[in-house]
Amino acid sequence: MGILEKISEIEKEIARTQKNKATEYHLGLLKAKLAKYRAQLLEPSKSASSKGEGFDVMKSGDARVALIGFPSVGKSTFLSLMTSTASEAASYEFTTLTCIPGVIEYKGANIQLLDLPGIIEGAAQGKGRGRQVIAVARTADVVIMMLDATKGEVQRSLLEKELESVGIRLNKHKPNIYFKPKKGGGISFNSTVTLTQCSEKLVQLILHEYKIFNAEVLFREDCSPDEFIDVIVGNRVYMPCLYVYNKIDQISMEEVDRLARKPNSVVISCGMKLNLDYLLEMLWEYLALTCIYTKKRGQRPDFTDAIILRKGASVEHVCHRIHRSLASQFKYALVWGTSTKYSPQRSGQPAGPNNGNWGSLAAGGGPGRAMWWVLPGGRGKDAWALLTLEYVSGWLLV
Ligand SMILES: Nc1nc2c(ncn2[C@@H]2O[C@H](COP(=O)(O)OP(=O)(O)OP(=O)(O)O)[C@@H](O)[C@H]2O)c(=O)[nH]1
Ligand SMILES: [K+]
Ligand SMILES: [Mg+2]
Numbered sequence: 001m002g003i004l005e006k007i008s009e010i011e012k013e014i015a016r017t018q019k020n021k022a023t024e025y026h027l028g029l030l031k032a033k034l035a036k037y038r039a040q041l042l043e044p045s046k047s048a049s050s051k052g053e054g055f056d057v058m059k060s061g062d063a064r065v066a067l068i069g070f071p072s073v074g075k076s077t078f079l080s081l082m083t084s085t086a087s088e089a090a091s092y093e094f095t096t097l098t099c100i101p102g103v104i105e106y107k108g109a110n111i112q113l114l115d116l117p118g119i120i121e122g123a124a125q126g127k128g129r130g131r132q133v134i135a136v137a138r139t140a141d142v143v144i145m146m147l148d149a150t151k152g153e154v155q156r157s158l159l160e161k162e163l164e165s166v167g168i169r170l171n172k173h174k175p176n177i178y179f180k181p182k183k184g185g186g187i188s189f190n191s192t193v194t195l196t197q198c199s200e201k202l203v204q205l206i207l208h209e210y211k212i213f214n215a216e217v218l219f220r221e222d223c224s225p226d227e228f229i230d231v232i233v234g235n236r237v238y239m240p241c242l243y244v245y246n247k248i249d250q251i252s253m254e255e256v257d258r259l260a261r262k263p264n265s266v267v268i269s270c271g272m273k274l275n276l277d278y279l280l281e282m283l284w285e286y287l288a289l290t291c292i293y294t295k296k297r298g299q300r301p302d303f304t305d306a307i308i309l310r311k312g313a314s315v316e317h318v319c320h321r322i323h324r325s326l327a328s329q330f331k332y333a334l335v336w337g338t339s340t341k342y343s344p345q346r347s348g349q350p351a352g353p354n355n356g357n358w359g360s361l362a363a364g365g366g367p368g369r370a371m372w373w374v375l376p377g378g379r380g381k382d383a384w385a386l387l388t389l390e391y392v393s394g395w396l397l398v
Contacts, residue, residue, distance in 0.1 A: 003037050007034060007037050007038065010030050010033055010034045010037070011034065014027065014030050014031070014034070017030070025201065025202055025205055027225070028225040029205055031206075031225055031226055032205075032209040035233055036209070036210070038166070054097070055099045055132045055133075055135070055136055057099045057114065059139070060110070060112055061103060061109070061110035061111055061112040062109045062110055062289060062308040062309075062310075063109070063141045063142070063287045063289060063308075063310065064111075064112045064114065064141050065104075065114065065140055065141065065142050065283065065287070066116060066139075066140035066142075066143050066144070067079065067113065067114060067146055068116065068119065068133065068143055068146070068159065069118060069119070069145060069146035069148075069155075070118050070119065070148065070155055070159070071094050071118030072095070072148070073118070073146045073155075073247075074146060074246040074247060075087075075096065075116065075118070075146050076095060076096050076115050077089040077246075077271070078115075078146065078270050079100065079113055079115040080102075081270055081276065082102070082104050082113060082276070083102025083113055084102070084103070085101070085102035087115045093118060094118060094128070096115055096118070097117050097129070098117070099114055099115070099116055099132075099136055100115040100116075101113070101114050102115065104280070104283075106280055106283075106284060107284065107291065108306045108308065109289055109291075109306075110308075111283070114136060114140070116133045116137075117129045119133050119134070119162065121162070123162045124162045124163075124165045130162070134162070134163065134168070137163065137168065137239075138168060138237050140239065141240075142239065142241070142283065143168075143239055143240075143241045143242070144241075144242050144244050144283070145159055145241055145242070145243050146244050146246055147243060147244065147245050148246060148247055149245040149246060149247050149248045149250065149251050149256070149259060150250045150251055167230075167233070167236045168236075168237050168239060169236055169237065169238045169239065170240075170241040171239075171264055172238055173238060174238050175221060175227040175228070175230060176219075176220040176223070177217065177218065177220065177227070178218035179218075179231050179232065180215060180216045181214065183214060184214050185214055187203070187207060187212075187213070187214065187217065188215075188216050188217065189203055189204070190218045190219070191218065192218070192219070192220050193219065193222055194222065195219055195222055195223075196222055197222060197224045198219065198224070198225055198228055202225060203217055206225060206228060206232070207232070210232055212232070240287075240288075242264060242266060242283060242286055243262065243264055243266070244266050244267075244268055244279060245259045245260075245266070245267045245268070246268055246269065246270055247271065248268065248269045248274060248275075249271050249272045249274070266279045266282050287310070288310060288311035289308050289309070290309055290310070290313065291306040291307075291308060292306060292307040292318055293307075307322070309321070315333045315335070
């Protein structure tokens with residue numbers, strides 16, 4: 001039996017198995033098997049011809065957004081509208097056959113937008129150019145899943161399934177489970193919360209399926225067996241996804257209203273240029289970008305030129321952005337911003353015993369290294385920070 005057949009057998013068995021206490025372990029095991037076969041299915045393509053021609057587009061700008069959707073939903077029309085790049089659009093399916101990059105300029109940031117061929121059911125197994133498309137999607141910071149508002153909801157769940165099956169997790173966070181394989185000592189299992197979906201026995205069963213007999217496992221969250229499997233398998237990509245319903249010029253107001261209320265969704269019409277501003281605002285929020293303005297001592301900040309960084313960026317990242325050698329000479333920074341505790345907040349490496357308290361500001365950085373304060377960010381439309389850096393030798397002039 002080929003892997004594809006095995007996968008479909010297991011899927012069928014999962015579908016016909018009733019979910020209850022008695023079948024819990026059986027289902028957990030099936031899911032572990034399924035994840036294993038899927039991983040096998042994807043592996044050989046890496047060595048073979050996974051890098052399809054026309055798909056290796058260089059990353060550029062401050063963030064990358066991939067357009068994923070069925071054929072003829074309007075992806076290319078959208079790219080041509082939002083960027084200065086023209087991508088051919090036509091009423092027939094599979095007009096686009098390669099990856100076409102464009103740039104959206106917004107709030108001083110350059111956002112790389114990638115138009116891609118349409119994908120169809122079975123894309124993950126290599127139908128159409130599905131594998132290449134999905135490989136590109138994995139490299140994005142945000143996925144825009146473009147849907148045809150005139151078509152049924154089934155599009156959306158089919159695409160979600162395709163992306164799920166190759167380890168892309170949409171609008172989910174990484175499960176809060178500590179997992180560490182060991183050389184010996186068996187499996188030590190602990191949890192800090194009450195678990196309603198997993199038990200020690202089930203965790204053991206799943207681990208044994210992966211031939212793991214020694215490991216430390218700590219659940220810090222009430223996770224499902226699938227989430228636990230994700231942690232074991234690793235290489236999952238957790239990605240924000242915006243569902244964009246295009247062609248609303250073709251449907252009733254009631255229908256528009258219904259779609260617009262769905263979570264993580266935006267309704268637009270490329271044809272009539274409806275709601276595109278709002279989509280950009282949402283995209284900005286999902287990208288979680290922060291604008292960082294620098295300020296010279298005693299002078300007003302320069303609001304015309306921002307450094308754009310992603311959520312979780314640290315002062316170290318800012319230093320690197322300005323100059324390669326700056327990080328090693330950096331003493332501390334004064335930060336004003338939307339999420340600082342105090343304004344300004346001082347952050348940097350402790351220079352002496354008296355400055356030990358700086359460490360409390362630190363949220364990033366490794367042990368023994370300078371402690372870098374993580375800049376404000378997150379899903380906020382107007383996350384920003386203002387920053388003054390000091391060199392070892394004096395105030396930085398930027
Ligand atoms: N009515 C309407 N038609 C639209 C809208 N946006 C795009 N279209 C039409 O939809 C058709 C497909 O558009 P494309 O931009 O080629 O779609 P695509 O998703 O890039 O298609 P593939 O590259 O084949 O996957 C074209 O005929 C467009 O003119 C819209 O908002 N309303
Ligand atoms: K098309
Ligand atoms: Mg196209």
